[in-house]
Structures are given as structure tokens and as C-alpha cells.
Amino acid sequence: MTIKKMRDIEGTTFFDGPMSTKGYPVNKMFHSFNSKDGRDAFVADEEAYMEKFKLNEAQKQCVRDRDVLGLIREGGSIYYLAKIGPILGLNVQDFGGLQTGKTTEEFQAYLDSQGIGKNNG
Amino acid sequence: MTIKKMRDIEGTTFFDGPMSTKGYPVNKMFHSFNSKDGRDAFVADEEAYMEKFKLNEAQKQCVRDRDVLGLIREGGSIYYLAKIGPILGLNVQDFGGLQTGKTTEEFQAYLDSQGIGKNNG
Amino acid sequence: MAKIVGGIGSSHIPAIGVAMDKGLEDTPYWRDFFQSYVPLRKWFNEVDPDILVIFYNDHGLEMFLDKKPTFAVGTAAEYENADEGWGINPIPPVRGETELSWHIVNELVENDFDPTVCQEIKVDHGLTVPLTLMYPAKDYSKVKVIPICINCERHPMPKLSRSYAFGQQIGRAIESFGGDQKVVVMGTGGLSHQLDGERAGIINTEFDLLCMEKIVSDPEYLTKYSLEDIVELAGGQGVELNMWMAMRGCLTGKVTEGYSNLVAPISNTAAGIQLLINE
Amino acid sequence: MAKIVGGIGSSHIPAIGVAMDKGLEDTPYWRDFFQSYVPLRKWFNEVDPDILVIFYNDHGLEMFLDKKPTFAVGTAAEYENADEGWGINPIPPVRGETELSWHIVNELVENDFDPTVCQEIKVDHGLTVPLTLMYPAKDYSKVKVIPICINCERHPMPKLSRSYAFGQQIGRAIESFGGDQKVVVMGTGGLSHQLDGERAGIINTEFDLLCMEKIVSDPEYLTKYSLEDIVELAGGQGVELNMWMAMRGCLTGKVTEGYSNLVAPISNTAAGIQLLINE
Numbered sequence A, B: 001m002t003i004k005k006m007r008d009i010e011g012t013t014f015f016d017g018p019m020s021t022k023g024y025p026v027n028k029m030f031h032s033f034n035s036k037d038g039r040d041a042f043v044a045d046e047e048a049y050m051e052k053f054k055l056n057e058a059q060k061q062c063v064r065d066r067d068v069l070g071l072i073r074e075g076g077s078i079y080y081l082a083k084i085g086p087i088l089g090l091n092v093q094d095f096g097g098l099q100t101g102k103t104t105e106e107f108q109a110y111l112d113s114q115g116i117g118k119n120n121g
Numbered sequence C, D: 001m002a003k004i005v006g007g008i009g010s011s012h013i014p015a016i017g018v019a020m021d022k023g024l025e026d027t028p029y030w031r032d033f034f035q036s037y038v039p040l041r042k043w044f045n046e047v048d049p050d051i052l053v054i055f056y057n058d059h060g061l062e063m064f065l066d067k068k069p070t071f072a073v074g075t076a077a078e079y080e081n082a083d084e085g086w087g088i089n090p091i092p093p094v095r096g097e098t099e100l101s102w103h104i105v106n107e108l109v110e111n112d113f114d115p116t117v118c119q120e121i122k123v124d125h126g127l128t129v130p131l132t133l134m135y136p137a138k139d140y141s142k143v144k145v146i147p148i149c150i151n152c153e154r155h156p157m158p159k160l161s162r163s164y165a166f167g168q169q170i171g172r173a174i175e176s177f178g179g180d181q182k183v184v185v186m187g188t189g190g191l192s193h194q195l196d197g198e199r200a201g202i203i204n205t206e207f208d209l210l211c212m213e214k215i216v217s218d219p220e221y222l223t224k225y226s227l228e229d230i231v232e233l234a235g236g237q238g239v240e241l242n243m244w245m246a247m248r249g250c251l252t253g254k255v256t257e258g259y260s261n262l263v264a265p266i267s268n269t270a271a272g273i274q275l276l277i278n279e
């Protein structure tokens, strides 16, 4: 098989075709969080909801563990999986911290260290 | 406005962008006939079903009159509107007759007159 | 490397599915049509392809006007068929081939095609009828199918030259895919017919025969026709020739004709049946 | 003929929508960002465009992986926004412009682009946030919006050169459209950021400033970067630069910079704000 392998960039997973095949069920579940019904159903019974979308066991365990890096490894796309954030009360800085082994404050400080253009702030 | 006008071919309506804009509600209704629920709901109450899909009055009248040419003029695409055929017990030869002012038998004879390759028949 | 052993041109009209469901293959109306598939299937069964790429158009099952792709490529592991309202029995799910599908998509996008990529779609009779013609016992569970859908319902549609180039790119992608899979490509639909308007019922077998001749020896010749020319010559739905052009584009080797027939009228159409060998 | 008077580059992150909903524009975190829109809006209000073409990407509201277009063009008379799960209040429906949309689609297909054409789609924050930045009082009922969506979520994605060519073709289509409409095009998203992985949080303002310089004077320069280069340099979601390239492609006249600023961090991104005048 000769599917193009994307460049190796440390700490970066290209969400490409094979990853999208692998992650389809989990991304479809996250996508369903667009609707309040979907979010409520997940909160009411996470296991049943994961089963409905046919997540595999590894994906289920990552959801149970709130393991963001694990979810990405299992084919989750950040665009869809971030939709679990508001349900869990996590914003993208919290997500950043979770993935980089930092507290949210440390992650924010890392962002700030790369800052520009906030002269009037 | 300068949307490309398609070539004038007698007896032929190009289903192009402006026609597709005009016909969107009626085509969406016909498209819903993919499902038995949609077909049954139409049969149960045609007027309510047309209202649900927001057909304009001209489109509704064409549906009431089973006016195929009228429906095409009002933006219907043959691909979608043909889905009303099985509901009304009409096949594509019946449709052909209705549009060309022929009986179904006459339309079939017209098709046969252009025949080829039926040597073993 | 994967090898495209041949291409098949075939009709895909719902009436064929209904005739097969009802066992009408040997009636006077249908006999010559179904007889044409005997030599095709003989070749097909001998080849016993691993992968079948089917160019089809969606007549209003999945690709509705709300979000209508010019070109769509399936990358799913399985495709379902469904009720389309025509009274054909839906066929059991079709197996997909994710790896080659993604390779095709990668190569298309790399080379400036803009496909819509489908990980979950229902396939309509445009695909299931030709598939069933190849596997009348519906024993297609072994073959992997890649559905490739071309807009033939709403203008603007891809030009014949674009569909041909699209096929050429897909052919190159397949032939560059590692492995020893045998691949057959199918172009479905057509040939001349018009379902709508006061001109409904026109058939132009002379033009169809020209298309079937040129598609073997000189497909570029056909790219001289605009889609308006095609509508004028071959009827409103004659534009389904686009799928035959894409199929032919895939055949990058030396192409010879293995079989050819044209039967009309089949429903409102002239049904082209053609086998192209690719060496 | 319709006239493209200028292009705007703008961020489109949900946090901006939330900040506007909550009235946080003048807080220390947001002040510099929102101040940058004062000169943009001054120009924009003076122009008072009839039509706004917005290049955006859909982050999972409408264009899911089941059927994901590389390029999608809206041709509807109206577009709705909806709950995306981010907690932004959906905005009232946005007016479409069917005639110019179809003209653009015709010209794209005629020139070998393969768009998915959308007569009924919901638009996400990628479009609504930039629109609301131009109309903070949400008084956008007069302007007609053409949404043009580019896949930035799943590889393969269009190359920068393809998005630029796509924009060029759209620019030519608009400028060939009869009438005296004033058109503004927006490229949204970016600039450098990465949301996922152990590398989350990288920002590269040096590269962003280079992009903003080249996009004025030498957009072709940027087409030398592959998307893998962009991911390496500007982070995983830095690929949203594609929308800026398409916007720039539309500007076929003499292009000068009317305003430019880069503010970071805004959420996890470097937010580019840029006005390009097209003469």
C-alpha cells in the first residue's frame, strides 16, 4: 500500500485519510454535540451514547479518561473533539494544557510568551 | 445580470442554476419521496405536504394538475419529479406520453421507431 | 502495482433492476440486452477483479441539490443502498476499499482536482444496477467497490474534457498503488436519451455508435463536444456520457475493444454495452 | 460590471463571538484586537458593499466527514447559522445572492474547478464571526453574502496554489458580472496556531508577518510552501491561510495595503487583521 505518509513533525498528528477512517465513529459522535439533544444524551449515559456511535474499545477508554492525546491517536480530529469541551467545562486553553502537560495557566503563559501587538492592553 | 444562458433547443429545458433556485422547494418535496413515510404523507394530504415544503402557488397547481411540463417550467427536475411516478402508477413511458401529447402506446411506438440491436427479440 | 485490466461501459437504468428482480431477462423486450452481458461476464468472471471502480451519477438519493458535488469519491469501508421510490429492492451493502480510495483522493487533490470525499454515503441505482449486472446472483461480497459520482443532474456539469482528465488522474493513481490488485473500471449510464420536455423520447443511435467507436480509438475526439452539443445530439440525459469518458480516462495502456453492442429502446434509452481491454 | 473594491483578512475564532456576546471588547485582553477593526470598519462603512464574499472553513457544523467538499460555493437566497456547541448565540439568517453565486459556479466549472454547490447549508462561526466583526450591531440585513467554504479540516486539502487560482477564477467571474455592485471579499481564519497534540500552542508571528507582507505584494511567493511546510511553520491549523490566499486571488487589480495588524495571543492564535485595496 502506498498512501502518502505526511511529514514527521514532532507533537503533530496529521488528520489525513487513514486517520479519518480510523476516527470516523468517534468524530461522528463529537459532531453530534452540535445539538443540545446530543450533548444531553451523552451526559445522561456516556456508555450508551458511545455504543450508539460504535466507538471501539480504545476510543471509549480515551473518552472515559478524558485523554485528549489518546483520542487524537485513535483518529479524533481536534475540530470535532473540541465540541466535548463546553460539555466538560473546558476551553481550548484547557485543552492545550491537557495535551502539553501544563496547567492551563502555564499554557496561557506559553501563549503569552509568543505574544505581539497588545500595546494598548 | 449575466448568468450564462444555455443554448435554445426546442422542447428542452436546461435544468441550470436559476431553474434550480426556482424549483428548489418542489424538488425537495419530490426528493422526500425516497422514503415511504414521505410518499405516504403526500398521499394522505397533498395540500398539507406541499405547504410543508413551501411550494409556490404555480408549483402547487402543477402538482394538482399532474402537469409535468408545467412542473419543469416551474423549476422541477425530471430526476426528482419522476419520483412521483410510482406514487401515481406512472412509468417513464407514461411520463414521455404526458409530455409529448401522445398516449403511452404512441410514445412507446416512437421509441421503438428509433430502435436498434433487438435481433433476437 | 495495482493493474487496471479493463473498462466496461454499461447502462444503469432502474428498469434493469426491476427486470432482474422480476426475472424478465429472457422476455422478448429484454433478451438482447441481457444477452449482451454474457460475453462481458465471461471476461469479468475470468478476471475476477479485486477492486471495481464505478463511475455513476446519483439521481436523487444522496447527492441532492442542497449540497451537490461536481465530483465525489467514496472512501468508506461499506456503502448502503436504499429505497429510492422506484420500486427496486435495495441490495445488500457493498464493500468499500478505503486504502486505494484515499490514495486516489490524495492524488486528485495534489493534481488540482477538487473532489468531495465521502466516508458515509448511500449509493443509488446508478451504481447498484451495473454492479448487479456483473454479479446477477448478488455474490459481490468479495469485490471491493470504489464509488465515484459525477454530477449529471444540474448544470453546470463537468465538461467531457474535465471528466476525461479526472479519469486519467484516477487511472494514474490506481496504477501507482502498491500491491497486485486487479482493477476493473465501469462507466455507467447513457447513452442517448431524454426524459423531460416536449422532446422526451429522442434517441440517436448513430451518435451513440460514433461515441462507442471513438471511445476506443480516440476519446479526445469526443472532448470537442460541449455538453450543450451533447444535449442537442443525444438528449438531455445524454450527458451521462461523462461517466464513460471518466472510465476511458482510467485506461492508460493500449486499449482494444473486447465486445460492443447497442440496444434500443431499453426504457427510454439506447443502452450501450462495451468492454475495453487495457494492456 | 460588478467591482471588487477590496479584500479583508480576519480571524474567525469562536472566542471572538463569545467576547462580542459578552461585551468584552474593551477589556485588556481584547482591546487591541477590537481596536484593529475600527479603521477596517471605517473603510467598510464608507464602501457599504452590496455583496460580501466570505471564504471560510466549516469546523463541523455542516461539512462533516460523511461528505466533505474540497471547495463549496453557496447559491442559496438565505443561510442559517445554528448551535455548534461552542456557546455562541446563533445569529439571525444571512441573505444570499443567488445570481452572482450561480455565475461564479458556472465560471468555475467552465474553467476546470469542481465545486460542490450548496442551495441549502448552515454556515458556522468561520463565516458568522467575521460578518459580525463587520456589522457589530448585526445590521447586515442589507448586504448579500456568498459563502465559499474550503476544506481545512482533513488532509488532503487544496494546495495554496490551488486556493489562490480558485480565488483568481472567482475574481474574474465577479468582475465579469453585469451591474454596478460593490463587492468586498473576506479571507478568514488563521493565522499561525495549533490546537492539537503535544505541540499545541505554537504561534509563529514572524512567519505570519511574512505572509501578511507577501500577500500584498507577491502572493505567488507563498504558493511555494506546501501545506506540510505551513503546518511545520505555522502549526496544524495554520493551513487556514488557504482562505487568505483565495481572498487575495480575487483581487485582480492593483493591490495596496490599507491597514494591517497582528495581535497574539487571541485564544490560541495569532490574529491577523488586514485591509487590501483593489484598484
Ligand SMILES: [Fe+3]
Pocket (backbone or CB within 6 Å): C012, C013, C057, C059, C126, C189, C190, C240
Ligand atoms: Fe442515469
Ligand SMILES: [Fe+3]
Pocket (backbone or CB within 6 Å): D012, D013, D057, D059, D126, D189, D190, D240
Ligand atoms: Fe478556524
